[in-house]
Amino acid sequence: MAAGSLLALIDDIASVLDDVALMSKVAAKKTAGVLGDDLALNAQQVTGVNADRELPVVWAVALGSLRNKAILVPAALAISAFLPQAITPMLMLGGAYLCFEGFEKVAHKLLHSAAEDAAHEEELATALATNADMLTVEQDKIKGAIRTDFILSAEIIVIALGVVNAQGASFGAQVAALVSVAIAMTIGVYGIVAGIVKIDDLGLYLSRRTGAAARALGGMLLAAAPRLMKALSVIGTVAMFMVGGGIIGHAFAPLHHLATQAAALVADVPVAGRLLAAVAPSVVDAVAGVVVGAAVLLVVALAQKVRGK
Structure with missing residues (x-):
């Protein structure tokens, strides 16, 4: 009897693991688009520190990302179980914050003079000259990257949760699938980010090799690295x-319909129709993001002005 129970338990566990593997694979495919945006954002966030500190910064952000997901996975499961109607508003707030953060960067570029930017760069260079100030700069970058990661991770977790819920999975299988996706996405994103920020070091290493092909490739990487970082x-x-x-568009029906109509409108364009149809929703999302970011920045600026008075 005991042996039979043990074998039955092992069979149940094996079945759950098979389901988890399948659902994790489907969820990973669904979140692949967000993963690409996550990669671009976080690689941009961790650039600009001293070369010998790049990997420690990436590692610190990766650990922060894991902490984010350790909070988000149980939170998503709890909200899905007890207050599912709160997921969409929370995602929309996160999307609005991303738009605000992006527009704030654009506004900074447009509203600050070249002299102010030069003074800021000189101040940053001076700060990096001492270890204490360098650590302060690093911590600021790390905190900013982790904040951005939190919102992107929330979207990934919610998408994955929607996939496993659609499969009618048990609670244990949902937990295992979300944890699998969270770990895989973190390793994938920050592994590639680490590679991106060390391209120049790889180019320098190859340029010092004896082989002509290696030196040529090293030279290409050294030339490409600063352009890539910019x-x-x-x-x-x-x-x-x-x-x-995109987060706001998925929750706001008129904007979602506009993106769908834009894709349908350009789908019949000769030769490039399929490509344009694939790109059009992203363009609509980006334009909507700019509008939302500008609106949020205006509200924040007015609130700060009123509070200042």
Whole structure:
């Protein structure tokens, strides 16, 4: 009897693990789009520190991301069980915050003079000259990246939760699937981020090799690294608008319909129709993100002005 019970338990566990693996795979596919935006945002967030501190910063943000998910997984399960109607408003608030953060970056670029930017860069360079100030700069970057990661992780967890709920999974299988997705996404995102920020070091290493092909590749990587880091600043900001606008669009029916209509409108364009149809919803999301970000920044600025008075 005991042996039979043990075998039955093992069979049940094996069945649950099979379901978890399947659901994790489906959920990972569903969240792949968010993963790309997450990658762009977080790579942009951790650039700009001293070269020998890049990996420690990435590691610190990755640990912060795991802590975020350790909070979000049980919170999502609890909210889904006891207050499911709160998930959408909370996601919309998170999306609005991403839009605000993106527009704040744009506004800073547009409203500050070149002299102010130069003074800020000089101040940052001076701060990096001492270890104490360098650690302060690092901590600011880490906190900012973890805040951004929290919102993106929340979207990933909610999407994954929706997938496993649609499968009619048991509570244990839901927990296991969400944990699997959370760990896999964290390792995937921050592993690639670590690779991105160390491209210049790889290029330097290859450029010192004896082989001509290795030196040529190293030179290409060294030339590409600064351009990539500059591009990440732009890509990261655009991603904030796309993700934030997308979160709001999924919850706000008129905006979702507008994105769908935009895709249908350009789908019949010769040659490029399929590509345009795939890109159109993201463009609508990005534009919506800019509008929402501007509105939130205006409200915040007015509130600060009133509070200042």
